[in-house]
Amino acid sequence: MAQFREYEIGARVFFDGTPYEVVERANTRWGSPTYRVRELGGEVKRWLPPPLLEKKSKILDKSGVRAFVERFYAKVAEDGLLGPVFERRIHGEWGPHLDTMVLFWSAVLLREMNYRGSPPAAHRAIEELEPKMFKRWLELFHETMHELFEAPLADSLYERAARIAHMLSANVLGQPFTELLEA
Numbered sequence: 001m002a003q004f005r006e007y008e009i010g011a012r013v014f015f016d017g018t019p020y021e022v023v024e025r026a027n028t029r030w031g032s033p034t035y036r037v038r039e040l041g042g043e044v045k046r047w048l049p050p051p052l053l054e055k056k057s058k059i060l061d062k063s064g065v066r067a068f069v070e071r072f073y074a075k076v077a078e079d080g081l082l083g084p085v086f087e088r089r090i091h092g093e094w095g096p097h098l099d100t101m102v103l104f105w106s107a108v109l110l111r112e113m114n115y116r117g118s119p120p121a122a123h124r125a126i127e128e129l130e131p132k133m134f135k136r137w138l139e140l141f142h143e144t145m146h147e148l149f150e151a152p153l154a155d156s157l158y159e160r161a162a163r164i165a166h167m168l169s170a171n172v173l174g175q176p177f178t179e180l181l182e183a
Contacts (some may be wrong), residue, residue, distance in 0.1 A: 004050045006036050007061065012110040014060035015048060017156050019111045040111050056150045060109060060157065062102075064148065069101045072144040081136050085128060108160060119164070120171040129172060132163045 007013065011022045020037035023045070028034050037048045048059070057064055073094060076082045090097050100117065107115035123129060141161045145154035169175060 002032070003053045004033055005053055005057075005059075005061070005063070006033065011061060012040070012106075012112055012152070013037060014050070014109050014157075015058065016152075019109070020046075020048070030136070056148060057149050058153055060153060062106060062112075062148065065105050065109065066102050068144060068148055069098055069105060071093065071148065072140060073098055073101065075140045075144060076137075079136065079140065081133060085133070086124060089126070108164070109157065119168060123168055123172045126172075131173065131175075133167065134169050138162060138165055147173060 004016070007022045009022055009024070009025065013020050013022065013118075015037070018174075019040045021040055022035050023038045024036035026034050026036070026047075028049075033050055035048050035050060036045055038045050073086075076086060077094065086097075100115075103112075103115040104117065104119070106112040138158075138161065142158050145157050148154070149157065
């Protein structure tokens with residue numbers, strides 16, 4: 001029997017390029033759960049079936065953000081270019097960094113307001129930061145998104161990450177990063 005991801009009322013999800021809040025739960029006539037969601041900051045409502053647990057997801061929620069962050073940073077830790085930079089800063093203590101990144105990406109993608117920090121300030125402290133590191137970061141981001149999410153969602157999330165890389169590069173290196181991957 002198929003297993004579905006469960007959502008709590010008030011949970012935030014990202015679907016078809018739009019962040020929503022879960023406002024109601026019901027069951028379909030076949031017994032599977034379905035959810036009514038409201039567009040954040042608006043009144044537009046729609047019914048949304050939850051994604052199957054064993055497939056690539058069409059919907060991003062907090063657990064999807066956590067899964068992405070954990071898989072992505074596992075790749076970063078093993079990467080020959082990025083791994084040493086992170087290791088010099090976090091000394092193997094990935095837990096607090098992963099928690100911060102879940103808060104950051106939940107703020108960016110789900111509009112949750114729990115993140116407190118300044119990405120430009122944090123990245124300015126990295127003396128060895130170079131444009132090629134932004135490129136590698138985006139390559140790993142793109143790869144990981146496409147492992148976990150269906151193409152339209154993965155591409156939409158990648159576009160947001162590319163804008164962040166562009167902004168950080170302009171802010172930290174004094175020049176916008178323009179070498180973006182094809183989505």
